[in-house]
Amino acid sequence: DQQVKQNSPSLSVQEGRISILNCDYTNSMFDYFLWYKKYPAEGPTFLISISSIKDKNEDGRFTVFLNKSAKHLSLHIVPSQPGDSAVYFCAASPNTGGFKTIFGAGTRLFVKA
Amino acid sequence: DAGVIQSPRHEVTEMGQEVTLRCKPISGHNSLFWYRQTMMRGLELLIYFNNNVPIDDSGMPEDRFSAKMPNASFSTLKIQPSEPRDSAVYFCASSLEETSYEQYFGPGTRLTVT
Numbered sequence A: 001d002q003q004v005k006q007n008s009p010s011l012s013v014q015e016g017r018i019s020i021l022n023c024d025y026t027n028s029m030f031d032y033f034l035w036y037k038k039y040p041a042e043g044p045t046f047l048i049s050i051s052s053i054k055d056k057n058e059d060g061r062f063t064v065f066l067n068k069s070a071k072h073l074s075l076h077i078v079p080s081q082p083g084d085s086a087v088y089f090c091a092a093s094p095n096t097g098g099f100k101t102i103f104g105a106g107t108r109l110f111v112k113a
Numbered sequence B: 001d002a003g004v005i006q007s008p009r010h011e012v013t014e015m016g017q018e019v020t021l022r023c024k025p026i027s028g029h030n031s032l033f034w035y036r037q038t039m040m041r042g043l044e045l046l047i048y049f050n051n052n053v054p055i056d057d058s059g060m061p062e063d064r065f066s067a068k069m070p071n072a073s074f075s076t077l078k079i080q081p082s083e084p085r086d087s088a089v090y091f092c093a094s095s096l097e098e099t100s101y102e103q104y105f106g107p108g109t110r111l112t113v114t
Helices: none
Strands: A010-014 A019-025 A030-038 A045-051 A056-059 A062-067 A072-077 A086-094 A107-112 B005-007 B010-013 B019-024 B031-038 B042-050 B053-056 B065-071 B074-079 B088-095 B109-113
Touching: A010 A019, A019 A030, A019 A086, A019 A107, A030 A062, A045 A056, A045 A062, A045 A072, A072 A086, B005 B088, B010 B019, B019 B088, B019 B109, B031 B074, B042 B065, B042 B074, B053 B065, B074 B088
Parallel strands: A010 A107, B010 B109
Antiparallel strands: A019 A072, A030 A045, A030 A086, A056 A062, A062 A072, A086 A107, B005 B019, B019 B074, B031 B042, B031 B088, B042 B053, B065 B074, B088 B109
């Protein structure tokens, strides 16, 4: 039973356009959400996070939106750049801490020049 | 800091052989995690340690898998005997404390069992 779901295995976007990556979760105990970015032959690296007390968090070109009632979050990248091409993992944790973090299966983003 | 270090980066072995993956966490981090990445299931947590003590190993798939953390700077994940379905990328990650949300991942070990 996947508690964190990324239903799109891949996404292709033109450079300069917006990339929207989606994530759904089922466990209402999740309290903190993160996005990680992974390049080939490297480990995932932390990108951006959001607490359940917020509905939006912005960091430069990256914005994460949280809709708690729908148990849905999304990552927006504007404008998309070729260097953003990577696998993006959505992750969720309960308020007890990161040791219970659950990761989604990942979405591979292709940004075409 | 060098970040989380994993070795080997690639491992090819035959079915039935013992495989040992190694990890050196970031100095000062108290929690260490072992994950397995597959195409179908994404990143799965296998086991995590806090202050060198295994806290949750419910993700370890079978008794063929074992993990140790003899000290704060070293951990191993062992598969004995290995099977083709164990082929995956294995990541080690560390975090400052078990309550910390952000984890720092190593580059992973790509394991192929033929």
